[in-house]
Amino acid sequence: MSEKEELIPIYIMGKQYMVPPSLTIQKAMEYSGYKLLRGCGCRAGFCGACGTLYRIAGDYRLKIGLACATMVEPNMYLTQIPFFPGEHKTYKLDKITATPETLFSIYPEVLRCLQCGTCTKSCPQDIDVRAYMAAAMRGDIAAVADKSFDCIMCGLCAARCPAEEVQYNIGILCRRLYGRYIAPRAQHLAERVEEIQAGKYDDEIAELMAMGKEDLAQRYNTRDIEPD
Amino acid sequence: MTYTPKMYESIRRVEATRSERLSETFPRLSAEEKEELLKAFHPDFIPEAFATLRVGPNKGRRTPHELAAVLESRSIISSDFDVSRTDLETDVLVIGGGGAGSSAALMAQENGAKVVLVTKLRHGDANTMMAQGGIQAADQPQDSPTIHYLDVIGGGHYANDPGLVEALVKDAPDVIQWLEGMGAMFDKKPDGTMVTIHGGGTSRKRMHSARDYSGAEIMRTLRDEVRNRSEDIFVLEFSSAVELILDDKGQCVGAIVENMETEEYRIVRAKCTIIATGGSGRLHYQGFATTNHYGATGDGLVLAYRAGAELLHVDTMQYHPTGAAFPEQILGLLVTEKVRGLGAQVLNVEGVQFVNPRETRDVEAAALIRECKGRSKGVVTPSGFEGVWLDSPMIDLLRGAGTVARALPAMVRQFERFGVDIVKDPILVYPTLHYQNGGIKIDVDGATEIPNLYAAGEVVGGIHGRNRLMGNSLLDINVFGRRAGVAAALRAREVQPGKPTLQHLVEWEKQLQEADLEPPDMAPVLFPDYVGKR
Numbered sequence: 001m002s003e004k005e006e007l008i009p010i011y012i013m014g015k016q017y018m019v020p021p022s023l024t025i026q027k028a029m030e031y032s033g034y035k036l037l038r039g040c041g042c043r044a045g046f047c048g049a050c051g052t053l054y055r056i057a058g059d060y061r062l063k064i065g066l067a068c069a070t071m072v073e074p075n076m077y078l079t080q081i082p083f084f085p086g087e088h089k090t091y092k093l094d095k096i097t098a099t100p101e102t103l104f105s106i107y108p109e110v111l112r113c114l115q116c117g118t119c120t121k122s123c124p125q126d127i128d129v130r131a132y133m134a135a136a137m138r139g140d141i142a143a144v145a146d147k148s149f150d151c152i153m154c155g156l157c158a159a160r161c162p163a164e165e166v167q168y169n170i171g172i173l174c175r176r177l178y179g180r181y182i183a184p185r186a187q188h189l190a191e192r193v194e195e196i197q198a199g200k201y202d203d204e205i206a207e208l209m210a211m212g213k214e215d216l217a218q219r220y221n222t223r224d225i226e227p228d
Numbered sequence: 229m230t231y232t233p234k235m236y237e238s239i240r241r242v243e244a245t246r247s248e249r250l251s252e253t254f255p256r257l258s259a260e261e262k263e264e265l266l267k268a269f270h271p272d273f274i275p276e277a278f279a280t281l282r283v284g285p286n287k288g289r290r291t292p293h294e295l296a297a298v299l300e301s302r303s304i305i306s307s308d309f310d311v312s313r314t315d316l317e318t319d320v321l322v323i324g325g326g327g328a329g330s331s332a333a334l335m336a337q338e339n340g341a342k343v344v345l346v347t348k349l350r351h352g353d354a355n356t357m358m359a360q361g362g363i364q365a366a367d368q369p370q371d372s373p374t375i376h377y378l379d380v381i382g383g384g385h386y387a388n389d390p391g392l393v394e395a396l397v398k399d400a401p402d403v404i405q406w407l408e409g410m411g412a413m414f415d416k417k418p419d420g421t422m423v424t425i426h427g428g429g430t431s432r433k434r435m436h437s438a439r440d441y442s443g444a445e446i447m448r449t450l451r452d453e454v455r456n457r458s459e460d461i462f463v464l465e466f467s468s469a470v471e472l473i474l475d476d477k478g479q480c481v482g483a484i485v486e487n488m489e490t491e492e493y494r495i496v497r498a499k500c501t502i503i504a505t506g507g508s509g510r511l512h513y514q515g516f517a518t519t520n521h522y523g524a525t526g527d528g529l530v531l532a533y534r535a536g537a538e539l540l541h542v543d544t545m546q547y548h549p550t551g552a553a554f555p556e557q558i559l560g561l562l563v564t565e566k567v568r569g570l571g572a573q574v575l576n577v578e579g580v581q582f583v584n585p586r587e588t589r590d591v592e593a594a595a596l597i598r599e600c601k602g603r604s605k606g607v608v609t610p611s612g613f614e615g616v617w618l619d620s621p622m623i624d625l626l627r628g629a630g631t632v633a634r635a636l637p638a639m640v641r642q643f644e645r646f647g648v649d650i651v652k653d654p655i656l657v658y659p660t661l662h663y664q665n666g667g668i669k670i671d672v673d674g675a676t677e678i679p680n681l682y683a684a685g686e687v688v689g690g691i692h693g694r695n696r697l698m699g700n701s702l703l704d705i706n707v708f709g710r711r712a713g714v715a716a717a718l719r720a721r722e723v724q725p726g727k728p729t730l731q732h733l734v735e736w737e738k739q740l741q742e743a744d745l746e747p748p749d750m751a752p753v754l755f756p757d758y759v760g761k762r
Binding site: 020022023024027030031033034035036037038040041042043044045046047049069070071088090091092093094125126145149150152153172175176177178179180183184185186187188189190192193196201204205208209213216217219220221223224225226228 | 259349350352353357358365366367368369370372373374375377378379381382386390391394397398401402404405408409410411412413414416418419420421422426431432433439441443444448449452453455456457458466488489519521522523556557558561562571637638641642645646755757758759760761762
């Protein structure tokens with residue numbers, strides 16, 4: 001922040017760099033001379049490109065974080081996990097049903113989960129991954145969908161899983177099953193689609209399209225606004 | 229990284245006026261007042277920030293200096309590069325792996341095409357993934373596509389292409405239904421009714437959301453579906469299109485693609501090509517911080533422009549009114565408009581309202597800039613940035629305890645990581661570079677002026693005129709991505725490709741020479757340069 005900020009040592013894949021302590025890991029890597037290609041995406045905590053594993057010297061514990069959203073610390077030893085070879089099974093969503101059997105046949109390894117909780121400790125989104133894997137083992141698709149919703153699919157859970165689960169792909173399968181088959185469909189939406197297809201609004205819109213700027217502006221500036 | 233004692237002094241003033249403000253509505257500006265405010269304080273109206281283009285289809289027209297520099301630059305590829313070989317052949321080439329590219333790939337595949345999708349980063353690393361607030365569609369009984377049309381065209385200052393707006397609003401409910409059918413988890417009431425709220429410039433509550441991961445939910449659903457169709461859709465990540473290939477009849481027949489890791493070039497030959505490369509926030513117009521993802525460097529604009537495609541409205545950029553102004557680590561990142569949609573007001577250092585929180589983005593942004601730069605009523609941060617308060621704690625008071633945590637989990641998490649609790653304390657915000665309002669000129673099928681070249685998504689111009697409303701971008705990437713995908717697949721069945729050439733580069737060099745230009749840089753730039761910086 002200030003010019004006088006004292007630099008701290010961090011270790012990128014074992015090599016020491018001196019960086020300002022107010023930086024995120026991502027910015028510290030750039031400050032140190034890295035032009036990022038892998039391991040950098042939205043830079044705002046939404047895309048999961050920058051999953052990072054680190055340890056602070058003197059502490060045996062491995063920690064995790066997103067490089068874009070984690071501040072550097074003195075003597076941080078870090079490496080990024082920009083890709084993890086987790087399996088994505090293909091399926092035809094319109095040909096399957098939202099049943100436990102579907103889940104177990106697409107990802108049979110669900111039932112191998114040890115419930116050790118390493119995934120939960122590894123999640124930079126603080127999702128209780130263990131809990132949604134428990135729901136998956138029960139075949140509770142709705143619960144998996146809800147609990148896994150904030151997943152950014154960075155893959156750190158799978159990278160640390162002793163049972164070799166690919167939790168984030170199990171999560172999205174359940175969310176898609178839930179969204180298509182379990183959540184009630186929006187009836188008003190289906191009706192509106194039919195109305196539009198039947199041409200109900202064609203004349204009204206054609207009238208607006210034919211209007212000059214002044215008439216349109218008049219209509220726009222006097223339109224009624226739905227109250228909260 | 230919590231607020232400083234000095235900032236807390238100002239927060240106390242915000243808290244002091246809060247209960248009174250709960251029932252207060254700041255009056256909306258008249259059309260004349262808006263006009264005046266924009267002219268005085270919106271960055272689009274700073275003449276020194278713009279250049280007049282000297283070459284290409286938009287010659288004589290204005291664009292920001294930073295965009296002019298890349299549009300007037302040289303190709304990375306030399307015009308004598310051998311394009312006669314073929315490394316990869318396909319019906320439809322999609323350039324870009326965000327929402328528009330993915331929806332285009334899906335619809336092209338459904339219409340019988342083999343698809344290659346190339347993307348500079350990973351599939352899904354795109355502004356789509358970061359969109360939080362929502363997606364518009366007129367599907368409620370009190371709403372209609374006609375009213376949506378009026379909101380879009382008024383918000384865009386009547387500069388929109390009417391045909392594109394018609395397509396946008398009429399396809400909107402169908403797009404939502406398509407996504408619902410693919411399992412996207414929209415926020416719904418127990419009976420299935422969509423939960424919809426207001427956004428800036430909407431006259432009906434039309435904003436659909438998926439918590440505040442709306443874009444992420446749409447993006448990961450589209451991406452998952454593309455992966456399910458991997459037999460027909462081949463995705464090539466970390467691969468940038470660096471130049472288009474035209475044939476001797478002037479048709480687009482594919483692109484030169486750089487493998488970003490090995491730095492090799494591959495020739496991808498395609499019957500039709502769809503540019504879906506997104507926006508250009510990482511060019512940092514006028515030095516603004518941006519909400520955009522790392523790869524948003526305007527690549528598609530450069531490729532299309534050099535090949536002879538006209539660009540619309542590239543003299544107007546969208547500055548999102550509420551970018552984070554504190555803490556410094558997240559400077560410029562998006563604070564979703566949904567925060568205002570849920571009722572949070574905008575306040576100056578005294579804790580006083582100065583603008584209705586639901587004005588369109590350009591007007592709202594200009595009002596924030598005026599409050600800080602014109603009236604010196606902003607809050608100054610320890611690192612010298614300035615901002616005003618967005619009163620997020622109001623939301624739980626208006627809508628019940630727990631609303632912020634439930635409706636804005638991404639925002640809560642974003643700030644919590646740096647020690648700020650937005651349930652309890654307001655958020656310091658300042659406008660940030662968010663969206664490229666203009667772009668490549670297309671028709672309702674996404675076709676550009678270059679035969680067999682299509683475009684969709686943020687790279688396109690004309691849909692939103694001179695200002696886009698919240699929630700119409702997640703919509704347009706799907707509407708025009710799908711349309712371009714269908715049109716390209718159908719067109720691919722009848723295309724007769726000629727001899728591939730880079731003749732357009734020879735002509736480009738000639739144009740540069742005639743204009744006496746010796747551009748030092750090559751484009752597309754592909755990534756911003758942050759090396760050694762902080």
